[in-house]
Amino acid sequence: MAVISAKDLTVEYYNSGFSLKHISFSIDEGEIVLLTGPSGSGKTMLLYCLSGVIPHCLNMRTYTGAVYINGVEISKTALSEITKMLGIVLQNPTAQIFGRTVEEDMAFGLENLCVGRDEIKRRIDETLKLVDLEKYRESDPFSLSGGERQRVAIGSTLVMKPDILLLDEPTSNLDSRGTKGVIQTIERLKEEKKTVVLVERNIEHIMPVVDRIIALYDGEKVTDSKPRDFFAKQILVEKLGVNPPQVVRLIYRLRAEGIDIKELPISIQELYCAIDDKREWMDAKYYQHKKSMVQI
Amino acid sequence: MQNIINIKNLWFKYEESSPWVLKDIDLTIRRGEWVSIIGQNGSGKTTLVKHINGLLKPVKGDVLINGTNTKKAETWELARSVGFVFQYPDSQIFANTIFNEVSFGPRNLGFSEEEIEQVVTSSLNQVGLHKNLDTKPGSLSTGEKRRLAIADVLAMKPDIIVLDEPTTGQDESTCENLMNIVKELARSGKTIITVTHDMELTAKWSDKVILMDLGKIIKNATPRDVFTDFELLKRIEIDPPQVALLSSILNLPRTPITIDDTVELLKMWISR
Amino acid sequence: MKLVGYIKKDSMIHSLDPRVKIGISIAVSALALIFNHPLIIAILFLSVVIMSLLAHIQKEFKSRMLPMMPIAVSAFLLWILFYRYVNPEGTHQIIFNYAFIIIDRTSILYAIAMSLRVLTLLSMPLLFFATTTFSSLSLALVKLKVPYLAAFIVALSLRFMDYGLEEMNVIRDAQVSRGLRLKTRTMIERPQNIIMLFKPLMEKFMMFQQYLTLSMDLRAFGSMSTRTFYLELKMRKQDCLVLTLVFLTLLLGIYLRVGGLGTIA
Secondary structure, three states: OEEEEEEEEEEEOOOOOOEEEEEEEEEEOOOEEEEEOOOOOOHHHHHHHHHOHHHHOOOOOEEEEEEEEOOEEHHHOOHHHHHHHEEEEOOOHHHHOOOOOHHHHHHHHHHHOOOOHHHHHHHHHHHHHHOOOHHHOOOOHHHOOHHHHHHHHHHHHHOOOOOEEEEEOOOOOOOHHHHHHHHHHHHHHHHOOOEEEEEOOOHHHHHHHOOEEEEEEOOEEEEEEOHHHHHHOHHHHHHHOOOOOHHHHHHHHHHHOOOOOOOOOOOHHHHHHHHOOOHHHOOHHHHOOOOOOOOO | OOEEEEEEEEEEOOOOOOOOOEEEEEEEEEOOOEEEEEOOOOOOHHHHHHOOOOOOOOOEEEEEEOOEEHHHOOHHHHOOOEEEEOOOHHHOOOOOOHHHHHHHHHHHOOOOHHHHHHHHHHHHHHOOOOOOOOOOHHHOOHHHHHHHHHHHHHOOOOOEEEEEOOOOOOOHHHHHHHHHHHHHHHHOOOEEEEEOOOHHHHHHHOOEEEEEEOOEEEEEEOHHHHHOOHHHHHHOOOOOOHHHHHHHHOOOOOOOOOHHHHHHHHHHHHOO | OOOOOOOOOOOHHHHOOHHHHHHHHHHHHHHHHHOOOHHHHHHHHHHHHHHHHHOOOHHHHHHHHHHHHHHHHHHHHHHHHHHHHHOHHHOOOEEEEEOOEEEEHHHHHHHHHHHHHHHHHHHHHHHHHHHOOHHHHHHHHHHOOOOHHHHHHHHHHHHHHHHHHHHHHHHHHHHHOOOOOOOOOOOOHHHHHHHHHHHHHHHHHHHHHHHHHHHHHHOOOOOOOOOOOOOOOOOOHHHHHHHHHHHHHHHHHHHHHHOOOOOOO
């Protein structure tokens, strides 16, 4: 069942040239979708449209078409109702932290919605587990690392119990430890059948969790496919200025050197299978999107 | 002088009562080297490089830049030798035209007006920002702003250039451009220091990699030596470039750390 | 270095209800303004210092007070030079006389009192914010019938003051690295230096403020006419006791002052 759908969405800002043109797609429950494309292609703008920020918080010159979340048209629904279905974590986690402790920050949104104290506590307990921040319950979010702070921002959104989460470059300023923490959180969300749409440039690290890639170029949707099919379109990938995982770029180079690898591997294990003579190694498990790092 | 940067027994903490942020750092960097400093956030990377242009002064030990001890020099004096490109160009862009922006540094250093004109034009060319000198910096894209910030620094003609997270949050094409610019600078003899999370960049371009953890330098070696020390990398949770993991799956004569490397090795491997 | 922020410690001062601490702040500040005898103001300042000891924040208190010292010294010098012009009948027992500078016993006492007053008025809020979290302050204000929006703004400003200072440091580092000399050679350069520091800060502030208001909307801020308060604030016996003592001290002080005590005769 489609939880998110965009129908012929065309949006234009007042001052800059940024716009989205005739965007249509639908996303089912439990899918993890990556939105990618070069700077200025409209990724963040699209995220804002899906979350209701456009048109409720930002005025547009043009807004035609529609966005539906759980069948409800976003532009005709109050933002406070939307926040019960969908959560968005913006690019700057610092500007989203209101609490003196992680616990207080998570309570903020629920306080605004007049949720009862006991229910607030119960939800915070659950969410702290989900984002793996139980030991930081009483900590000042500003004393935490970038990755932990990012998880606070995610947790404070999740506590409002949305089934859909939108993330704008969640790992962009994080080190590898922080990035792993965020990816583990997304994996846990997947297990809980939450739908996640994220904008990311750091594709290599996020690949293990992604089901689908939607690419934008100059405000238009140019492709919507599974990761393997996306990376198979080498010319498009390069035109989009997207940085595929190193393994994929290796294959592009090998192909250019005349070494043909038929199946496009997107992880190290798959690469091994692809080039090894002993094809009996190639069984289904290597083609599943589990952790792409080999256990050393 | 062969060693352009000489750091001896450097210890640093922000306040009397706070813990040590840098512990017993010993480091020499030769003129013309490209050194990458890697490590988790909080390992002390940025704190260390801030000692190079005197933004921070050692609590114990010494930092010598081109023979000058930073304890005896102000940052603006050291700006002659050390150019620092910060992570976010918005932290420094203030002028109303790109000319005024780029000429600020050289003017501070006492360049003559003719020198300033010449140096501004050449720096902007070097970074590929071919725009009218009256252009407002606010109208530039993020990638262009980043190049502007580098031009700001280049205009002061430093021997050493420090880049703090040059590729974080950048498009692939912007990264490519940036790295080509830096590569040219390295070729022209500048000493380059990058602080980065990008292991691929580190493996591809650096002459030397310094791995930091909890305020100490735990490894100072070539990219190959660092990225093949899998045990150490696993301990501090840093991932080597993806291709390096191939060696643990296939029986390759050495561990590849860049794509070029891998292609070469695989060609040999396949033809065996 | 945080100038204003909360310092987390386990102390009796920290655990006092914020409303009591507001009361203490008002009382100490009021008394420091009412009296002008140096001894009395010294006692008031000492009480703040003692409270900082009780709060186990003496080290941070000292380092935060240090930048204030020049202000106190300036106050002392100003008053010592100008007291006789402000209060000519009060001057006697001239101690020092050179050109237009006449210093007498009264002006010395007065100058000491003024500089101590400055220190007291600056140190009291310092102590307050170091021992009170912005969220408990916000709740205390609401309990004192301050509209929630106002209380929220106060809390948010405190919250982000240290963040703003940090951003300022980043900008300063970036500009100094380009040869900006903060200790300028001439006064002409000063305005440009200020632009260099404040323009990027203002732009960052604008961007930040946009994100902040967006975040507030996304967390349903202001969507309902009331809200739940997750934190609880209850006055304990000791809070009531301290508040009563403070109130009585203030009353006593006012009474004594009105009776003519506590001035430099």
